[in-house]
Amino acid sequence: MSDTFGGTFVGMPAFPEAARAAVGDATLRANLRHATHTIRDKRARAVAELDDWAELRQAGKEIKDRTLRHLADHLLRLEEAVTAAGGTVHWAADAAEANRIVTGLVRATGETEVVKVKSMATQEIGLNEHLAAEGIAAYETDLAELIVQLGEDRPSHILVPAIHRNRGEIRDIFREKMGSWGRPAPEGLSDTPADLAEAARLHLREKFLRAKVGISGANFMVAETGTLVVVESEGNGRMCLTLPETLISVVGVEKVVPTWRDLEVFLQTLPRSSTAERMNPYTSMWTGTSDDDGPSDFHLVLLDNGRTDALADEVGRQALRCIRCSACLNVCPVYERAGGHAYGSVYPGPIGAILTPQLRGTVSEVDASLPYASSLCGACYEVCPVAIDIPKVLVHLRERVAAEGGRGHRLERAAIKASSWVLDHPTALAAGERIASATRALHPKRLPGPGARQWSEHRNLPELPAEPFRDWWKRNRR
Amino acid sequence: MRTEEPEDPVMRVALFVTCVNDAVFPATGVATVRVLERLGVEVDFPAAQTCCGQPQFNTGYRAETAPLVRRTVRAFEGYAYVVTPSGSCAAMVRHHYASFGGEAAGLAPRVYELTEFLVDVLGVTDVGAYFPHRVTYHPSCHGLRLLGLGERPRRLLEAVKGLELVELPGAEECCGFGGTFAVKNPDVSAAMGADKIANALSTGAEVLCGADNSCLLHVGGMLTRQGAPLRAVHLADILASTEEEPWR
Amino acid sequence: MTTDSRARVLARIRAAVAGAPEAPDVTRGYRTSHATEDPDALLDLLHENLADYRAHVHRSGPDGLPELIAVLLAERGVRSVVVPPGLPEEWLAATGAERRSDAPRLTPYELDGIDAVVTGCAVAIAETGTIVLDGGPGQGRRALTLVPDLHVCVVGAPEQVVASVPQALPRLDPARPLTWISGPSATSDIELDRVEGVHGPRTLEVILVTPRPAGG
Numbered sequence: 001m002s003d004t005f006g007g008t009f010v011g012m013p014a015f016p017e018a019a020r021a022a023v024g025d026a027t028l029r030a031n032l033r034h035a036t037h038t039i040r041d042k043r044a045r046a047v048a049e050l051d052d053w054a055e056l057r058q059a060g061k062e063i064k065d066r067t068l069r070h071l072a073d074h075l076l077r078l079e080e081a082v083t084a085a086g087g088t089v090h091w092a093a094d095a096a097e098a099n100r101i102v103t104g105l106v107r108a109t110g111e112t113e114v115v116k117v118k119s120m121a122t123q124e125i126g127l128n129e130h131l132a133a134e135g136i137a138a139y140e141t142d143l144a145e146l147i148v149q150l151g152e153d154r155p156s157h158i159l160v161p162a163i164h165r166n167r168g169e170i171r172d173i174f175r176e177k178m179g180s181w182g183r184p185a186p187e188g189l190s191d192t193p194a195d196l197a198e199a200a201r202l203h204l205r206e207k208f209l210r211a212k213v214g215i216s217g218a219n220f221m222v223a224e225t226g227t228l229v230v231v232e233s234e235g236n237g238r239m240c241l242t243l244p245e246t247l248i249s250v251v252g253v254e255k256v257v258p259t260w261r262d263l264e265v266f267l268q269t270l271p272r273s274s275t276a277e278r279m280n281p282y283t284s285m286w287t288g289t290s291d292d293d294g295p296s297d298f299h300l301v302l303l304d305n306g307r308t309d310a311l312a313d314e315v316g317r318q319a320l321r322c323i324r325c326s327a328c329l330n331v332c333p334v335y336e337r338a339g340g341h342a343y344g345s346v347y348p349g350p351i352g353a354i355l356t357p358q359l360r361g362t363v364s365e366v367d368a369s370l371p372y373a374s375s376l377c378g379a380c381y382e383v384c385p386v387a388i389d390i391p392k393v394l395v396h397l398r399e400r401v402a403a404e405g406g407r408g409h410r411l412e413r414a415a416i417k418a419s420s421w422v423l424d425h426p427t428a429l430a431a432g433e434r435i436a437s438a439t440r441a442l443h444p445k446r447l448p449g450p451g452a453r454q455w456s457e458h459r460n461l462p463e464l465p466a467e468p469f470r471d472w473w474k475r476n477r478r
Numbered sequence: 479m480r481t482e483e484p485e486d487p488v489m490r491v492a493l494f495v496t497c498v499n500d501a502v503f504p505a506t507g508v509a510t511v512r513v514l515e516r517l518g519v520e521v522d523f524p525a526a527q528t529c530c531g532q533p534q535f536n537t538g539y540r541a542e543t544a545p546l547v548r549r550t551v552r553a554f555e556g557y558a559y560v561v562t563p564s565g566s567c568a569a570m571v572r573h574h575y576a577s578f579g580g581e582a583a584g585l586a587p588r589v590y591e592l593t594e595f596l597v598d599v600l601g602v603t604d605v606g607a608y609f610p611h612r613v614t615y616h617p618s619c620h621g622l623r624l625l626g627l628g629e630r631p632r633r634l635l636e637a638v639k640g641l642e643l644v645e646l647p648g649a650e651e652c653c654g655f656g657g658t659f660a661v662k663n664p665d666v667s668a669a670m671g672a673d674k675i676a677n678a679l680s681t682g683a684e685v686l687c688g689a690d691n692s693c694l695l696h697v698g699g700m701l702t703r704q705g706a707p708l709r710a711v712h713l714a715d716i717l718a719s720t721e722e723e724p725w726r
Numbered sequence: 727m728t729t730d731s732r733a734r735v736l737a738r739i740r741a742a743v744a745g746a747p748e749a750p751d752v753t754r755g756y757r758t759s760h761a762t763e764d765p766d767a768l769l770d771l772l773h774e775n776l777a778d779y780r781a782h783v784h785r786s787g788p789d790g791l792p793e794l795i796a797v798l799l800a801e802r803g804v805r806s807v808v809v810p811p812g813l814p815e816e817w818l819a820a821t822g823a824e825r826r827s828d829a830p831r832l833t834p835y836e837l838d839g840i841d842a843v844v845t846g847c848a849v850a851i852a853e854t855g856t857i858v859l860d861g862g863p864g865q866g867r868r869a870l871t872l873v874p875d876l877h878v879c880v881v882g883a884p885e886q887v888v889a890s891v892p893q894a895l896p897r898l899d900p901a902r903p904l905t906w907i908s909g910p911s912a913t914s915d916i917e918l919d920r921v922e923g924v925h926g927p928r929t930l931e932v933i934l935v936t937p938r939p940a941g942g
Contacts, residue, residue, distance in 0.1 A: 233914060285903070293867035375667070378623035451661045
């Protein structure tokens with residue numbers, strides 16, 4: 001994996017091996033099960049409140065598709081509007097360039113610390129690690145990000161990066177680590193969510209109050225007005241967007257929507273899909289800079305970093321519709337058992353399995369294994385508020401990986417070719433079936449060898465019938 | 479007999495038995511024939527059929543799938559109704575064949591999953607079956623989400639004499655089979671299967687019914703490995719069972 | 727460097743979609759509102775949805791407003807309150823709390839030492855239980871409603887109440903900094919279970935002011 005895609009996940013094993021460890025971790029399994037099942041039912045209820053959900057979903061899909069088709073025009077319009085409103089727009093072709101731009105902007109302020117709003121884009125480019133190497137401390141302020149940062153851990157969910165941690169683990173991390181980053185956890189901190197939230201409030205407040213530089217992403221950028229939108233719950237986003245003198249927003253190019261009106265769709269679908277709320281507690285919208293309100297210096301860094309590769313793929317480009325709600329993670333039976341870390345990227349779950357291989361290619365073992373990290377059950381597609389046909393893209397990416405003929409795939413292709421030949425020759429097929437049936441008494445319940453071993457480690461092979469169906473038909477109906 | 483008669487007594491259909499049923503679960507093919515014939519439908523089995531190509535397709539081998547698509551389309555030429563006891567294979571034809579071009583798209587509207595054919599085409603929910611067992615139903619993903627089978631399988635089961643249908647907790651969650659997923663990601667697959675089985679066992683059912691034998695191959699294989707007091711049985715086998723000729 | 731990248735990224739984007747078919751026009755088949763047109767019912771819905779996400783909701787006529795604000799501030803032990811520019815003077819006529827002006831601009835530390843803020847709003851959305859601030863008269867800059875731990879927000883009914891998000895957006899000016907507030911600060915970050923009270927005001931009191939006193 002190249003260091004232009006963040007150093008966080010270097011050396012990840014392929015998905016199946018990483019998942020094996022997760023499946024065997026009883027605490028992790030229980031944490032994920034509890035959290036995903038809690039939100040699943042709530043999301044279903046929040047969505048059921050709107051009888052025009054299907055129409056909202058369709059509109060969201062179409063807005064995104066149309067925007068992507070004319071992306072350059074919308075970005076230019078956005079640039080013009082942001083600039084006119086007092087902001088400065090930067091363009092970053094890859095992670096290294098984005099990191100360089102942000103570092104330069106922070107350096108220019110003379111500051112050595114920044115406060116951050118949770119942002120997938122800055123996680124993707126490994127901004128915190130880059131800033132640290134340049135002597136700049138980046139403080140994550142979202143509660144879950146804080147848990148991950150204090151725990152020297154990795155994020156495992158798009159919305160709730162610390163979903164793999166339960167309240168007891170979070171209390172322990174706060175007790176042990178808060179002191180070395182700033183204000184320590186209160187004496188006798190309990191593991192109730194309210195007390196943990198209070199501890200985070202106290203710990204971060206001093207950082208917010210003294211912050212001179214804030215760094216964020218954005219959920220949406222409105223081309224016609226130059227408005228950026230950040231959707232959040234805790235108020236940490238408002239703190240970072242409002243109190244500092246300098247604000248730097250790093251945003252993927254696909255986050256642009258053409259018109260102000262387009263927000264009426266996504267501000268209905270995102271909260272209900274994400275946190276299962278009618279509306280999230282806080283949404284901030286700002287356009288450039290304002291005279292007497294908020295940062296006097298605003299920079300927007302538009303990030304490509306592989307997005308144009310995805311855009312060039314006619315099947316795969318629909319992944320760029322994603323509004324990062326994480327509903328697909330929460331319903332995914334594979335995510336629920338494997339956990340987010342197994343996906344080896346900041347984008348876990350079904351969306352990660354189609355986004356990561358497109359953004360950074362399928363060269364590494366883990367990236368090449370991601371398109372197979374799904375049973376194609378289709379639950380993700382069903383809940384996606386912008387109708388990304390994730391199973392379809394997965395199969396499409398499997399074609400790509402198989403065509404590249406990497407590890408194991410040459411052998412697999414040979415086997416598939418052979419089986420296709422047999423299946424295209426019914427006489428040979430029937431002969432094979434008869435041999436299998438005739439020798440069935442000799443078949444063991446477990447088999448060695450690739451494929452067969454993986455199968456029979458957990459399951460018995462079925463007893464083969466006395467004759468295949470086609471022979472029964474011949475004897476009885478012809 | 480309480481069996482409802484279909485409107486057209488000489489309706490002729492082609493049985494699309496699927497490769498898994500042909501080689502491993504012929505009884506399900508036989509059961510499908512028995513149910514259809516009992517309802518006055520004339521059944522053909524075009525011997526040129528083999529595999530719809532789904533396993534190859536879903537694993538990323540489109541080129542290797544193409545000859546199987548052509549073969550399947552040719553095998554069922556001229557049949558207005560092609561009936562299959564597999565939601566997954568029906569979904570392959572309905573959703574993916576068109577992308578192979580040529581005549582492949584023409585087969586899609588003529589393929590019916592068994593419960594669709596019984597409920598929608600024949601207009602029957604009571605097929606005159608008798609199955610005195612406690613049953614829970616697992617709706618396989620492709621039937622559930624790609625075909626939208628909805629309540630059809632349950633309505634058929636509810637009309638079976640002697641059958642007690644019990645709710646499966648977490649019914650709509652995947653069993654973990656997923657074709658080559660089961661061997662490419664064996665641990666996650668088995669973990670999903672284990673949860674499905676635990677849910678099924680919690681119902682106290684004797685039979686875990688499904689409408690896709692590939693899923694039942696996986697879940698059934700885990701059940702027999704565990705020696706669990708629960709059998710995985712295809713819906714067609716239940717519908718074929720009568721008081722005169724009961725199941726097993 | 728970034729100029730080159732601008733050209734490079736734009737060129738890549740154009741190349742990526744060069745052969746793509748034209749995307750269809752957006753069909754907006756969704757509703758512009760899910761709620762009733764009746765102003766009284768709409769106000770009840772707003773009340774209900776605000777309360778559902780743990781805002782404390784009160785009703786008042788214009789005459790009773792100063793007294794109600796004074797009571798709410800007193801109940802929470804408020805000793806100091808930020809007064810945004812343009813807040814109607816009479817709203818704070820009955821409270822004994824120290825009034826703090828934002829001119830000159832209060833520092834974040836000063837704001838952190840103040841107990842409460844009282845504001846009006848730009849618009850309120852019934853379906854989602856949301857109030858939107860746009861920094862207009864009586865609302866102040868965004869930090870004023872963020873740092874103090876208690877926010878008392880006055881909504882004028884029926885003129886400030888709309889049914890839905892699609893009805894709210896056209897009433898807002900994107901050029902102004904906007905804050906949409908749906909209940910007090912909350913988080914779902916611990917086991918995906920919602921708890922109230924993190925960085926923003928932990929208490930949100932909303933007063934729905936109707937021309938006549940509630941029930942009158």
